Amino acid sequence: MSNQKNLTPSQVKFLRGIAHGLNPIIIIGSKGVTESLMEELESSLEHHELLKIKIAIGEKDDRKEIIEHIVAQTQSQLVQSIGKTCVIFRAKKQTEIQLPK
16 A cells, blocks of 8 residues: 655664653553554554554563564554663654755
């Protein structure tokens, strides 16, 4: 559905630099990925483009599955995943973040 290209290594590095100073906007707790969480995630992506998400449940493999599900459902791209935190990006039509070529 989405026609976004994959991010280049320089674009990933650029986005990681921006995301470093961000606080998690979405925190996934004991209820896991619910419909209301996905609605909030979608709304946040439309507004912010670049989101830091904290996954406070599960083991490493569980968190990886959650991240893959979120990326697929939101048609976003994974920028970084470290421990219980991940960063995703989805450009808006009128993007505020100018990615390097």
